[in-house]
Amino acid sequence: MLLWINGPFGGGKTQTAYELRRRLAGSVVCDPEHVGFGLHRMTPPGLRGDFQDLPAWRQGVFEVLDRALGGHDGVVIVPMTVVEPGYFAETVGRLRERGHDVRHFALLAERETVLRRLRERGFGHAVRLVGGKDAPLRRESFAVSKLDLCLERLGGEEFAEHLWTDRLTVPKVADRIAASAGLTLAPDTDGPLRGRLRRVWTGLRHVRFD
Template sequence: MLLWINGPFGGGKTQTAHEIQRRLPGSVLCDPEHVGFGLRRMLPPALRGDFQDLVSWRQGVVEVLDLALTRHDGVVIAPMTVTDSGHFGETVGRLRELGHDVRHFTLLAERETVLERLRERGVVHQLQHVAGRNAGGHGESWAVRQLDHCLERLREPEFAEHLWTDHTTVPKTADRIAVLAGLTLRPNDEGPLRTRLRQARVGIRHIRFD
């Protein structure tokens, strides 16, 4: 089974994916962003646009996830924002055509909720400035610019199943996805402080310097 977790940038996809992977024995996390950033780094800076527009990204994601789903004896989790209908068909749709059990979920929240989460994430991204990288807050600014488009597109029926996350926690969102997918997660035995620290570590590991 593949759990594809969609949602706006800053919507909690990565944190939810890691929460499920932590509590679901045998599961693995396969992040399609890694394919995209690898392709992006191959291009001169002036040619670095949205990597999802590259056919090689869409085909590469399908090839890698198809291999993981075929050879790995466990659930595969892919956190990735996809708002273009064509791109969605060439990734999620194509994997379904190949016979895989793909469960797609879109995490949604009100605009102000996502903006607050992006502001919190911006504190982590200050590490880029401290490290002397020329990234600063660019990633978050780009996410804010994309927010209205993402929220509008992802509300469409084709991107169901929709899960609203304004008034819930990451562990509870993971629990909800597991129930809908017919999976059983291990009990969440972490306290609030430990959860916060672990989520901060996840955020730091996913800082992009390019």
Template sequence: MLLWINGPFGGGKTQTAYEILRRLPGSVVCDPEHVGFGLHRMTPPALRGDFQDMASWRQGVYEVLDLALRRHEGVVIVPMTLVEPAYFDEVVGRLRDGAGHEVHHVALLAQRETVLRRLSERGLGRGLKRESFAVQKLDHCLERLRKPLFAEHIHTDRANVPEVADMIAASAGLRLAPNTDGALRQRLRTAWTGVKHARFE
């Protein structure tokens, strides 16, 4: 199964993906941002834009995920914001309908104020300044993701990371190992995941 976790930037996709990875034996996280970062490094800075607009990104993501789904026996988890319908069809739709893979897609949604607070908290002391791209895209992402194309929708305003992981697993028919973390351990785990996967591009 491909488990695609969509949502706005700052919506908790990466935290949730790695929580599922921790509690689902045999699963693997495949992050399409790495393909985009590689393309950016090859491109002169003045020419860099949204790497999702590059056909090479969409094709590369499709090929890597198709390979992973054919050769890896466990669940493939993808935390990635993808809100353009044509791009969504080109990657997710093609994996599902063209290649015949089992694809379960969820979109994590929250109120604008909740997402802004989360972005500020992950700003490494710089607040929202470090997250200007995410803030700029926030309203567009939330508007697009509420559309039926991007269902199933999971609302996360009042849920912590393990609870969101549990909701996704239940919707996908997956059984996660029990979460045995206390509140302090969970905060430390969340902070460490944020540090490991901070975006510096």
């Protein structure tokens, strides 16, 4: 089974993916961004854009996930924002056509909730300390520029199942996804402090410099 966790940038995809992996024995996280960043590194800076626009990215993601699903016994977890219907068809759609059990979830939240999460992830705290609580999200400018489009597109029927996360903790989001997919997670034994530290560490590990 593949769990594709979609949502706006800053919507909690990565945190949810690693919470699921932590509590779901035998599962792995396969992040399609790595394919995109590899393509960027091979491309002269002046020719770089959104790597999802490259057919090589869509084909590469399909091939890698097809291989992972065919050779790995556990659940494959994919945190990736895809809002273009055609690109969605070339990745999620093709994997389903191949016969794989793909469960798709769009993590949605109010605009202000996502903006708050963007401020908090990665180096967001440092930005606020230096520039104040209303400092512009310079490192997150791409995410902010795509936010309204993401929320609009992902609300469409083709991107169901929808999961509103404004009032849900990361462990609760993972619980909802697992229940919908018929999976059993290990109990969440983290206290509030340990859970917070775990999420900060996960965020720092996935800060992107590309």
